[in-house]
Amino acid sequence: MKPIIAIVGRPNVGKSTFFNRLTRSRDALVDDHPGVTRDRNYGEANWDENHLTIVDTGGFIDGDEFSSEIRAQINMALDDADSIILLLDGKRGISPFDHEIAALMRTSSKPVYYLVNKIDGPEQEIHVSEFYQLGVDTLHPVSAEHGYGVSTFMDLLVGKTVRPEPDTDTDKEDAAIRVAVVGRPNVGKSSLINQMLGRQRVVVSDRPGTTRDAVDSFCCKNDKCYRLIDTAGIRRKGKVHRKIEKFSVIKALKGLDRCEVALVVVDAGEGLTDQDVTVAGYAYDRGCGAVILLNKWDLISGRPEAFKKFQRELQLRAKFMSYAPVLAISALTGKNVQRIFPVVDEIHQQYSRRVTTGQLNRIIQEATERTPPSMHRGQRLKFYYATQIAAKPPRIVCFVNHPAAVHFSYRRYLINQIRLGTGLDKVPIFVSLRQRESKRRKGMAQRTRKR
Secondary structure, eight states: OOOEEEEEOSTTSSHHHHHHHHHTSOOSOOOSSTTOOOSOEEEEEEETTEEEEEEEOOOOOSSSTTHHHHHHHHHHHHHHOSEEEEEEETTTOOOHHHHHHHHHHHTOSSOEEEEEEOOOSGGGGGGGGGGGGGOOSOEEEOOTTTOTTHHHHHHHHHHHOOOOOOOOSOOTTTTOEEEEEEESTTSSHHHHHHHHHTSOOSOOOSSTTOOOSOEEEEEEETTEEEEEEEOOOOOOGGGOOSHHHHHHHHHHHHHHHHOSEEEEEEETTTOOOHHHHHHHHHHHHTTOEEEEEEEOGGGTTTOTHHHHHHHHHHHHHOGGGTTSOEEEOOTTTOTTGGGHHHHHHHHHHHHTOOOOHHHHHHHHHHHHHHSOOOEETTEEOOEEEEEEEETTTTEEEEEESOGGGSOHHHHHHHHHHHHHHHOOOSSOOEEEEEEOOOHHHHHHHHHHHHO
């Protein structure tokens, strides 16, 4: 198990920049506007072969509409952490909030390190002295942006950090099924994550845009483990104005890139919108398995025909997602939320499966005999050979005499036959067509190589 290091401090002191430097990533959003980070954000750091888990937290401040939720997230991070970094702003100087946070740190039994950020060189270390008013013995001048003092501090931190007892079990986190929760703003993604975890892991508000980072949570159910990725709401391009919201959309798409199964959350009260179809398309384009979740079903549960109507609409407007199971849930009441896990397990099992070459070729042969492909310039299209080249998702290559002449509808027919023959009915299947090299050309190429 890796030691957990939590970074806390008031807004805009550079916590996310420091997080990104330690993790050598851009996983935390960075912006001059205070309050960008609201949830805890976890990342991995490797310092001289010492592996650490770094936690970025929301800015500690009163008077903001999210202040109570952010405080709760900070307290959870402090409970989880093995060591704490209190980051202070060396440019703006000490503030009343710094005294409040320092007082809170003194109540913690964990080691606390006090870092004065935005000190870009030795000549600026004079600005550090005023922070001794906080009643601390040691201050560490650093520059999260330029790296000044970071190596010295990290050497100290790594040398003093107490490692947790090693876990004798297998590394469940590495084997966890990666599940991203995606959808439009304010459809209930964060509420769903909290309901799945059984605790308040991420900030929830009825104001759209509360979640901005893609946040990971880890849980186990029935001896299986899941990494849940909460993402920012994906708005229409025309609705994305502020720079920080554009970054949030990009990070949501990166969350899809990391996941194996996407939970596409739809507001059942509003029905299927064009943007819901667009979000589902993002998941399909990235090769994710998917479950369509009709959230807020408690508001319309008295209309039994509504579920069938939605399924028909989905089939009509998003045929590319016809394989995705549909569940009606309520993140608020917990209705049917636990049914998500068995469905995710089944999708992941199919998503990871490999089909033997022999089985694939039998399916393709029977399919082409049952419904022969069309003619091309007086020649019958011939499918010579098929093989699966990858899993997660299943990707299959068929060798054909004229790949460009195969109509998209016939390719879709073959995919449906593969679904029927293999039982891969709940995951996307991608079939590519390649030209089979003729024996004459192959022989000429071999003779050329010998020469």
